Amino acid sequence: MDEILEILEKDARATPEEIARMLKKKPAAVRSAIKKYEKGGVILKYKTVLNKDLIKDEDSAVRALIEVNIAPQKDVGFDKIAERIYSFPEVTSCYLISGTYDLLLVVEGKNIHTVASFVSEKLSCLENVKGTATHFLLKKYKEDGVILKHKEENKRIAISY
Amino acid sequence: MKNIVSKKVEQMQPSGIRAFFDLVLGMKEVISLGVGEPDFVTPWQIREAGIYSLEQGFTSYTSNKGLYKLRLSISRYLKNKHGLEYSPEDEILITVGVSEGVDLVLRSIINPGDKILIPQPSYVSYGPVTELAGGLPIYIDTERQGFKLTPGTLEKHIDKKTKAIILNYPINPTGISYTKEELSRINKVLLKHKILCISDEIYADLTYDFEHTPFAALTGAKDNTLYLDGFSKSYAMTGWRVGFACGPKDLIAGMTKIHQYTIMCVPITSQMAACEALVSGRKSVEEMKREYRRRRELMVEGLNSLGLSCIKPQGAFYVFPSIKKTGLNSLDFAQKLLRKQKVAVVPGRAFGRGFDDYIRISYASSMDNLKEALKRIGAFLKRK
Numbered sequence: 001m002d003e004i005l006e007i008l009e010k011d012a013r014a015t016p017e018e019i020a021r022m023l024k025k026k027p028a029a030v031r032s033a034i035k036k037y038e039k040g041g042v043i044l045k046y047k048t049v050l051n052k053d054l055i056k057d058e059d060s061a062v063r064a065l066i067e068v069n070i071a072p073q074k075d076v077g078f079d080k081i082a083e084r085i086y087s088f089p090e091v092t093s094c095y096l097i098s099g100t101y102d103l104l105l106v107v108e109g110k111n112i113h114t115v116a117s118f119v120s121e122k123l124s125c126l127e128n129v130k131g132t133a134t135h136f137l138l139k140k141y142k143e144d145g146v147i148l149k150h151k152e153e154n155k156r157i158a159i160s161y
Numbered sequence: 162m163k164n165i166v167s168k169k170v171e172q173m174q175p176s177g178i179r180a181f182f183d184l185v186l187g188m189k190e191v192i193s194l195g196v197g198e199p200d201f202v203t204p205w206q207i208r209e210a211g212i213y214s215l216e217q218g219f220t221s222y223t224s225n226k227g228l229y230k231l232r233l234s235i236s237r238y239l240k241n242k243h244g245l246e247y248s249p250e251d252e253i254l255i256t257v258g259v260s261e262g263v264d265l266v267l268r269s270i271i272n273p274g275d276k277i278l279i280p281q282p283s284y285v286s287y288g289p290v291t292e293l294a295g296g297l298p299i300y301i302d303t304e305r306q307g308f309k310l311t312p313g314t315l316e317k318h319i320d321k322k323t324k325a326i327i328l329n330y331p332i333n334p335t336g337i338s339y340t341k342e343e344l345s346r347i348n349k350v351l352l353k354h355k356i357l358c359i360s361d362e363i364y365a366d367l368t369y370d371f372e373h374t375p376f377a378a379l380t381g382a383k384d385n386t387l388y389l390d391g392f393s394k395s396y397a398m399t400g401w402r403v404g405f406a407c408g409p410k411d412l413i414a415g416m417t418k419i420h421q422y423t424i425m426c427v428p429i430t431s432q433m434a435a436c437e438a439l440v441s442g443r444k445s446v447e448e449m450k451r452e453y454r455r456r457r458e459l460m461v462e463g464l465n466s467l468g469l470s471c472i473k474p475q476g477a478f479y480v481f482p483s484i485k486k487t488g489l490n491s492l493d494f495a496q497k498l499l500r501k502q503k504v505a506v507v508p509g510r511a512f513g514r515g516f517d518d519y520i521r522i523s524y525a526s527s528m529d530n531l532k533e534a535l536k537r538i539g540a541f542l543k544r545k
Contacts, residue, residue: 011529155202159185160196161197
């Protein structure tokens with residue numbers, strides 16, 4: 001992977017100037033590389049990783065993993081029905097997977113009831129959805145490579161040879 | 162009790178900056194660029210191997226030389242990576258970090274009055290340990306040659322009593338390293354005068370601009386070299402204390418004698434974790450190395466643009482900028498910077514007499530910390 005991407009994946013706020021300094025490149029060259037990645041869809045978005053457990057009055061306080069069984073459609077397979085499902089704003093992630101079911105969704109809601117009603121009123125009634133299994137998340141430990149601890153304690157002594 | 166401490170120890174140069182270290186340790190919210198170890202923790206697979214070995218009940222002594230499995234892995238690793246052949250039977254000794262290796266070799270080779278050459282600035286232990294072993298440290302100032310030992314200067318410092326040189330590269334505290342050609346020239350002088358090269362290559366894996374050449378890999382050098390390396394810096398395993406010494410049979414046997422009476426063996430948990438490091442740790446080493454290299458660029462440019470000129474280091478995770486322009490000596494500079502801006506660095510005088518115009522800055526700290534530290538150093542220089 002290009003080191004520019006490695007840097008941005010760790011810190012989306014790194015500026016082209018900083019990246020250029022770190023990699024001994026010209027800022028213009030970094031800027032145009034980033035543009036290219038954005039245009040080509042390699043870089044989709046810059047976002048902030050939040051620890052939502054620490055946010056009060058959180059709108060999306062409950063998350064569930066939902067396994068969905070689907071009857072694929074002629075010609076388009078799973079894609080069309082997946083699109084119908086992932087277009088709901090409640091669905092924050094959607095994957096097609098191998099194994100005993102087809103789609104794995106991550107769904108967010110204000111509380112258990114909102115998620116439950118999304119499943120029963122929106123998801124299950126879709127024509128091609130044959131069945132669902134909902135698992136509510138109890139605790140998040142690690143997400144996308146980030147361990148969700150507030151502050152890592154410094155374990156090194158502050159000065160040494 | 163009076164005079165409980167021996168004269169020899171009493172006379173050992175006290176570290177003039179101990180008080181400064183205590184000051185740093187007593188202060189909160191300091192950004193420390195004074196740390197001589199990685200800011201990464203040991204990669205999980207390696208930690209897990211240590212835990213697993215404990216679960217399995219591996220809590221005993223090992224062979225004095227170290228676990229055969231570890232020696233064998235090291236032997237294979239050196240063969241694959243550098244084409245160096247050391248027999249796991251009798252040419253490799255597992256030590257408590259490179260520090261123990263340095264102590265063992267000096268005690269093994271020194272007869273009273275023997276001289277040991279130490280290019281400076283250097284890591285802090287070489288001189289005192291030489292003295293403890295009854296040797297005479299001969300310091301070679303390399304400041305004028307860009308902190309590199311040259312064959313000419315080397316030759317000037319050699320006499321009949323010269324027994325060995327302690328060469329360390331990439332160098333702590335400057336981060337400077339040697340190319341193969343430069344090393345070859347030094348090697349020729351050492352071979353000519355039959356002087357042992359004690360080569361401390363603990364930062365070898367963190368070499369950025371060219372391939373690291375182990376001294377022992379140079380033509381004719383192997384029988385004349387004690388090769389010291391370990392897991393601390395490259396695998397972020399400082400606290401595990403595992404190093405290794407590779408060298409001629411007789412020398413390793415001599416060192417093993419002392420090691421078996423004083424240390425017995427390196428803790429088995431650490432040795433087992435080190436075995437895993439060689440199996441699954443290389444990817445992490447490469448990742449960490451890339452991160453260090455990026456930080457190096459940021460720091461060298463940052464410091465130079467603040468007017469603290471420094472040579473761009475080729476390895477390790479240190480820069481050694483000159484603070485001459487500030488008019489402060491290294492201890493004053495470090496103390497004031499700590500008090501006013503809460504940034505800790507190590508005063509240059511720790512690394513040898515004559516380096517009071519320098520400070521050692523470690524970039525084994527997160528990018529955010531480094532950026533913030535540069536800002537604070539900038540503010541300090543303006544208001545000083």
